[in-house]
Amino acid sequence: MNDDRFSYAPTPVVTRPKRVAVSGGAGFLGSHLCGRLIKAGHDVTCIDNFHTGRHANVAHLMGSDRFHLVAQDINEPLGDELGRFDQIYNLACPASPVHYQYDRVKTALTCAMGTWNLLKRAATDGARFFQASTSEIYGDPEIHPQAETYRGNVNTVGPRSCYDEGKRFAETLVTDFGHQHGLTTRIVRIFNTYGPRMHPDDGRVVSNFIVQALAGRDITIYGSGEQTRSFCFVDDLIEGFIRLMETDEEIDGPVNIGNPNEITVNELAQQVIALSGSRSRLVYHPLPIDDPRRRKPDISRALTHLRWSPRVQLQEGLERTIAYFNAELHGNSVAQRG
């Protein structure tokens, strides 16, 4: 994946700054997106209800007079006092199974009502709208790797349904609302992403394994550990977001963004142990209901339309993430660094 034809330079500082809203901007991905947009010279309004987001994630941006933090739930309409936006990124939604299953009705409604509220605002402002969707819309896939044309295999009434079906509905709403109101809309299907500022308690596999390894605790493998995922480093993902939002090319439908490097959960555990120098043991727990067996993105669309592919190899990304958690756990927080 280090093909030079698809390598990218950092986003240049823009000549015409835009007013950009990022819902969920105090979360893991949102805080990286806000940082990139501020660096590029835009005026950024971060809208977050701090359900899973943290002030520490955006503390390093608070000194900028182009960064505005608004504590608000997107299930409530945005007030006019926020001003007009050129672009709206909708990332607001808990993303880890532990968090999105905490209040399943709220998760489903955030995908529906929250997205609708932001779309209405985009229509009023004439803003371009970006929806963070997910590989979970493919459910437990019968097609491998998953291209955007695959329609998925999702349980409508399982513990993951509030999120999977919520995000599927949001894709429909964004698409139909965009057509009916003449809005430019973008939908990204994000595959498992990791990196600094993941919440240490959010239960996702990369953060769990690193925190367990650094603390010398048992590494918890669910099921046999032979299920696969494909992990994308956060910097690569955010580059893909910005390219998708900024392109004026006609993009019809969702675009997968993720790293096609597929590994088993067992292999991930071994790699985390090796890179962190840990002596943790592996322990096996039951597999959660409806846990997908395999997942790997087909990124042909992103290559063709955005000339995007991931650059950060898993080893480098894990080393950077381990360094982050090491500092967090030992009281030398790096959450605020760019």
Ligand code: NAD
């Ligand atoms: P996160 O939990 O760190 O961030 C979500 C943010 O949204 C948090 O700051 C939270 O407080 C905020 N939020 C939640 N509900 C809200 C509401 N009703 N109103 C306002 N703010 C609200 O998760 P993340 O990993 O940064 O994910 C961001 C987006 O990307 C989510 O939409 C998620 O579904 C999507 N996504 C992430 C991944 C991944 O691997 N990280 C994979 C697929 C999709």
Ligand code: UDP
């Ligand atoms: N997983 C695991 N141990 C953990 C956390 C997760 O083995 O401590 C597994 C989980 O069952 C799944 C994979 O790792 O098969 C990825 O889980 P995660 O919650 O990170 O993402 P998702 O299931 O949403 O892809």
